[in-house]
Amino acid sequence: MGFWREMEACLTIHAYDELARTVTDAGFYTNGFETYGTWHRTTVCSKRLLDGTLTGNSFWVSRRASGWYVGAWGGFVYYLPDESRLAEMCIAWLTRVPNGTRPDFDKQLKKEFGLIAADEAFEKEKNDSQGRGQTRN
Numbered sequence: 001m002g003f004w005r006e007m008e009a010c011l012t013i014h015a016y017d018e019l020a021r022t023v024t025d026a027g028f029y030t031n032g033f034e035t036y037g038t039w040h041r042t043t044v045c046s047k048r049l050l051d052g053t054l055t056g057n058s059f060w061v062s063r064r065a066s067g068w069y070v071g072a073w074g075g076f077v078y079y080l081p082d083e084s085r086l087a088e089m090c091i092a093w094l095t096r097v098p099n100g101t102r103p104d105f106d107k108q109l110k111k112e113f114g115l116i117a118a119d120e121a122f123e124k125e126k127n128d129s130q131g132r133g134q135t136r137n
Helices: 003-025 083-096 107-113 118-129
Strands: 040-048 054-064 067-071 077-080
Touching: 003 040, 003 054, 003 083, 040 083, 054 083, 067 083, 077 083, 077 118, 083 107
Parallel strands: none
Antiparallel strands: 040 054, 054 067, 067 077
16 A cells, blocks of 8 residues: 555545544444545444443444545445534434434435535535536636
């Protein structure tokens, strides 16, 4: 692994660790940094059983080059445009809905944090990288 890749990996793990600290301080949990080959995530949960098993409401978050994405277990994935609000969003959702895993985030959360469906976010990212949608002189 080259120097820049190692630096990127360290910064990414640091971002997950920072999220875990903030979420834990609020009384919630994460399952740590999980890597899946070309991508990674952590699961954020509302409760922990006495045996350590995570339970309650949960969802996952993943850091990509373009920013943070959040996913519900019903297959719904969203881009969070203001990454400084990631921990706030996690805490707000688990506080409001601590029981039972939901297949999707509610309309209130999507609106409050400006969540953008991943399909739309990926399309915007692709267009921006190709110079579409930008004014050229």
